[in-house]
Each structure stands twice: as structure tokens, then as C-alpha cells.
Amino acid sequence: MKIVCIGAGPAGLYFAISAKLRDAGHEITVVERDPPGATYGWGVVYWDDLLDALYINDRESAQRVRAASTVWQEQVVAIHGQRAYLNGYGYSVNRATLLDVLAQRATDLGVDVQYERTAEDLAEFDDADLVVVADGANSRTRQRMADEFGTQLDQGDNPYLWLGTTRMFDKFTFGFEQTPQGWVWFHAYPSAAGVSTFIVECQERTWRALGFDEFDDAATTRLLEEVFDEHLAGHALISSARGKPASWQRFTQVYNQTWRHDNAVLVGDAAHTTHFTIGSGTRLAMIDAVVLAEKLQEHEQLDHALKEYDGEGHAAMRVVQAAARTSMAWFENVDRYTDRNAVDFCYAMSSRSGLQPPWRYQAHRLAQNRAAREALRLSATGLRWWRARRRGESWKQAAATHP
Structure with missing residues (x-):
């Protein structure tokens, strides 16, 4: 298949x-309008469920992704000068590194990856059996075929800015400043050696009142360093990622009523998006691919395959x-909860996706005790090692927390 x-x-x-591994006879070309290495943002997060799926699907690329990833344990919420904690762990990897790993693996398998090539019209791919539209949430291809896919776009209320910082966070940290x-x-x-991802968000009225709608890149970064001075501990914020300054988004x-039209199919953010506060975008994109x-x-028959997908x-x-959507709405109305102490605010944030059983609040309060937190960390570490060994990682790989 072409x-x-x-x-x-x-x-x-x-x-x-994934397609090449299943049929080496496929003739696959990937076209990308940007040059190699050009990517918006810093790091992405994922969890064991994605890593399990990657190891099953393609062990070689999974090992490279895991080797480039950092493990963070616990989530911490800082507000009113207080801190509260949530148990758990996850992984983060620099987005540019992830793309480098995947591009190299695809090339090794015989995929033709062509950079700085713009796909202006699907007509130029008339000889292809299948066109996979994977050019992101702002997909130009999907926009030109919005009626065919039944595309619906809605914009969130809160402006956000995706930055980096030289401050190394060893926990997934939420910091709220009034x-x-x-x-x-x-x-x-954390997203790479010596660098952490730092996503700033606020409500629209606050954004305008602070002057962010008029500030240039330097003024924006300078003010945010002042606002978050205590959290940054003297470290700088970094706006430019591979030469391109960050911009407010x-x-x-x-949402698309259908992900297929004729021989074209949508995957990843071109098909669907989920707010960054639940950290699922990369996982869902790669699962789509598999x-x-x-x-x-x-x-x-191609039509049957696309219909089932x-x-x-x-x-x-x-x-x-x-x-x-629920998570996004919670952050858009965060000032309804900011009068609470850190422990109660943290619980409200962690339970934002739905009703919780009564015992969960008591468990959350217990988890703020240092001894209980240490026991929970040890339990989480044991679970992480067990899952790593189950999917076939060596003891050294399983224990690694940094690239």
C-alpha cells in the first residue's frame, strides 16, 4: 500500500x-512543513499505560523513549505559602527528543521522512492509497475539508504560555500566586537534563490587567519571573525553544463527527484534542497510530479498516x-476555590473530574503526613519497578530516573 x-x-x-512493522511492503512517506527539530513546546508527560503499549508495539523505539525520559514522583500544589501533596508518579520527555527518536526509527525502517515540504492540496497525493492527516490541532488539511469531517472547534477562555526554566523540578508542581x-x-x-517545562495560565481578565496582551517576549518573561520568584528560586524562565519565542495560546x-473521508483519515490532535491539564495528548496520538x-x-479492504478505526x-x-472539558472548566473558574487552604484546594483540584467516595478525602488528608507520604512513595516506586520488569526492562533501566 502507498x-x-x-x-x-x-x-x-x-x-x-507501526504500519511498517506490520507490513514492510508498505511504501510510506511522511511530509512535514517545518525543518527537522522545529517543535513548539518543551516536555510532554506520560504514564506506564503508554509505555506498556509502546513496548508491546515496538520495543526498540520504546527503549529509546524510556532512556530519554525522566521519572517524577508525587504532585505538589503550592498556594497561600502552603504545600499539599498527591501520591503517584509519571514520566516526562523533551518533545524535540521524542520526535528525533521517532523520526530516526521511522527512517531506519525505510520510511521516507521529508521535511520543509508543505501539503497544500490532497490532489498532489492522488496516487496514494491512504492519506493520514496528522498535522495537529490546527491542521490545515482538516480545515480545508471541515465540512467533510464535520469539524467543530471551540476555544478555551484561559490564555496559557508554554515556557522552560533552568529550575529542575523533581515533582509535578502546581504553583498558584495571587x-x-x-x-x-x-x-x-522536568523535561530534559537541566531544564523543566513551565506552563503558565491565568484567566482572561487577569491576563489583560497585567498587560500581557501588550508586553513583548522579554517583558512577559521578566514579569512572570517576579510573580513566581519564590518557586523559581532565582532561576530563569526560557521563552525561546530552538530559536522561536513562545506565544500566548x-x-x-x-471535535470531528467523522475521522475519515474517502481515503483520508485523521489521527492525533487533528482528530481530537484533550486539555493539557489531563496530560493525555501524546498518549492518545500514539495510541491512534497503533x-x-x-x-x-x-x-x-481499506474502507472497512477506516470505518472500524x-x-x-x-x-x-x-x-x-x-x-x-471538565478539567479545563475547573481551571477557568479556579478563583471559586482559592479561598481554601492548600490541602482542601489540592483535593478540589484532584477530584475535579467527578464525585468522589467520602473516604477519599480522609485518605488525602492522611497522605499529607510525612511518614504516610514516604510509605506511599516507596509503594509507588515498587509498583513502577514491577511494571518496568514486567514489560522487560533491565534492573538498571527500571531504576533509572533521569536520562
């Missing part, structure tokens, strides 16, 4: 890898997108 993937993000590259103009907060986590919710490759292998994908996304 396949063209538009977009060299996690979805496009990992689909190319200014005279309103609340400003960040989500931070508003999250775009993408599922689509599996359907192509299972069905001789579309139906199962929509069913799986309903719950996830509902949780993401």
Missing part, C-alpha cells in the same frame, strides 16, 4: 513506524474528552 502521512509529530511518525490583578498559576515538571478543543495500523493489518476511536474518546 501511504502518505501529513505531519511529522508523534501521531504521524508513530503510525509510519497578584493585585488576579490569580496566575503554573504547571511544571488559548486551548483549541477539536490502532490505525492494526486495523489496516486486520482488514483487506473511526467507530472504535470515537467511542473511546467520549469519556476522555468529557473529562478534559
